[in-house]
Amino acid sequence: MSTMRAAVLIEPGRFEVRDVPRPEPKRDEALIRIARTGICGTDMHIFHGHYAAESLPMIPGHEFTGHVAAVGAGVSDLSEGKPVVVDMNIGCTRCYWCRRNEILNCPEMQQMGITMDGAFAEYISVPARLVIPAPAETPAEVLALTEPLACVVRAARKARVTFGQTVVVIGAGPIGNLHVQLLRTIGAAPIIVSDISQARLDMAKEGGADIAVLPDQLQDAVQSATQGRGADIVIESVGNAALYAQAQTLMRKGGHLAVFGLTGPEETLSLDILTTILDENSVKGSVAGMGQDMHDALTLLTHGRIKTKAFTGADYPLEDIQAAFDSFADRPQDLKTQIVM
Ligand SMILES: NC(=O)c1ccc[n+]([C@@H]2O[C@H](COP(=O)([O-])OP(=O)(O)OC[C@H]3O[C@@H](n4cnc5c(N)ncnc54)[C@H](O)[C@@H]3O)[C@@H](O)[C@H]2O)c1
Numbered sequence: 001m002s003t004m005r006a007a008v009l010i011e012p013g014r015f016e017v018r019d020v021p022r023p024e025p026k027r028d029e030a031l032i033r034i035a036r037t038g039i040c041g042t043d044m045h046i047f048h049g050h051y052a053a054e055s056l057p058m059i060p061g062h063e064f065t066g067h068v069a070a071v072g073a074g075v076s077d078l079s080e081g082k083p084v085v086v087d088m089n090i091g092c093t094r095c096y097w098c099r100r101n102e103i104l105n106c107p108e109m110q111q112m113g114i115t116m117d118g119a120f121a122e123y124i125s126v127p128a129r130l131v132i133p134a135p136a137e138t139p140a141e142v143l144a145l146t147e148p149l150a151c152v153v154r155a156a157r158k159a160r161v162t163f164g165q166t167v168v169v170i171g172a173g174p175i176g177n178l179h180v181q182l183l184r185t186i187g188a189a190p191i192i193v194s195d196i197s198q199a200r201l202d203m204a205k206e207g208g209a210d211i212a213v214l215p216d217q218l219q220d221a222v223q224s225a226t227q228g229r230g231a232d233i234v235i236e237s238v239g240n241a242a243l244y245a246q247a248q249t250l251m252r253k254g255g256h257l258a259v260f261g262l263t264g265p266e267e268t269l270s271l272d273i274l275t276t277i278l279d280e281n282s283v284k285g286s287v288a289g290m291g292q293d294m295h296d297a298l299t300l301l302t303h304g305r306i307k308t309k310a311f312t313g314a315d316y317p318l319e320d321i322q323a324a325f326d327s328f329a330d331r332p333q334d335l336k337t338q339i340v341m
């Protein structure tokens with residue numbers, strides 16, 4: 001049996017890079033030779049044992065790109081060597097939710113690198129229907145941003161963002177920065193962002209935010225940019241219940257609150273029922289990116305609609321994955337860290 005190198009998270013906080021059996025593509029699968037896999041907040045939660053702990057020991061990693069290395073007997077539309085990205089969300093394809101592209105509600109849903117082995121490894125075998133061919137000219141470090149951008153694409157779709165709308169993004173982390181850039185591409189204006197870190201606010205300005213302020217200036221900034229009305233859309237991209245409460249005060253009557261930043265499981269969001277009715281406010285969750293979200297994210301990246309420079313350059317070889325995770329919190333200047341196979 002052939003083997004491959006893979007980073008197995010043995011227990012919270014401890015990776016072991018070792019030889020494991022290399023997967024064989026089943027009939028309807030494609031074997032992907034992975035080039036790069038990004039580390040995201042969810043991976044950090046898994047690393048610290050706060051999420052998907054029941055899956056350990058496991059190979060995490062879900063933001064990946066690579067090329068087709070082999071295909072199963074039932075796959076005719078993918079050729080060896082083709083660069084690809086992969087939709088990490090595996091639904092049954094037949095249920096009510098799968099047909100609606102709401103795969104995370106599928107009762108049989110699996111996610112690569114979360115509920116099953118993922119992409120901090122040399123190879124992964126995946127259902128061929130989830131493989132999306134990518135142009136050979138786009139660098140792998142850019143293609144590996146498809147999945148995080150897809151999450152942001154989905155949120156913008158759910159919030160029905162259009163040109164000319166005032167949008168507030170609370171939090172200029174890696175994902176908040178992608179929100180800002182996508183909003184700029186859509187034509188939202190003005191885009192107002194807040195963060196506790198001036199360095200991250202500077203990145204958001206670079207990425208297209210019109211107004212980038214520290215949290216204590218946010219309320220005034222929104223009021224003055226909207227003649228006191230409030231923003232059309234507020235996206236919470238931190239994951240803090242108090243900020244969700246504040247988000248409601250930043251929204252105009254009839255505005256939209258994008259419930260996006262992940263809080264702990266016990267947190268609640270209270271809303272004034274009568275105000276919600278009379279003002280016709282909307283509050284909507286959005287999770288992950290799948291199907292069309294992945295396609296759209298890939299299209300935006302391959303056509304240069306996202307400035308990726310701030311998201312590239314922090315690379316670690318697979319053998320040093322432990323150091324990449326251990327140092328993650330100390331490297332706020334690195335909007336994205338990628339593991340290179
Ligand atoms: N719903 C989804 O599909 C989805 C997808 C990806 C990530 N997320 C969630 O989105 C959130 C953002 O992701 P990320 O990777 O950028 O997270 P991150 O933790 O890396 O970044 C959060 C940012 O918020 C800033 N921040 C902290 N307190 C703040 C405050 N009081 N006001 C303003 N900014 C503040 C931090 O300085 C940091 O820059 C997380 O909660 C993540 O879990 C959701």
Ligand SMILES: [Zn+2]
Nearest residue numbers: 040041042063
């Ligand atoms: Zn992720």
Ligand SMILES: [Zn+2]
Nearest residue numbers: 092095098106
């Ligand atoms: Zn299903």
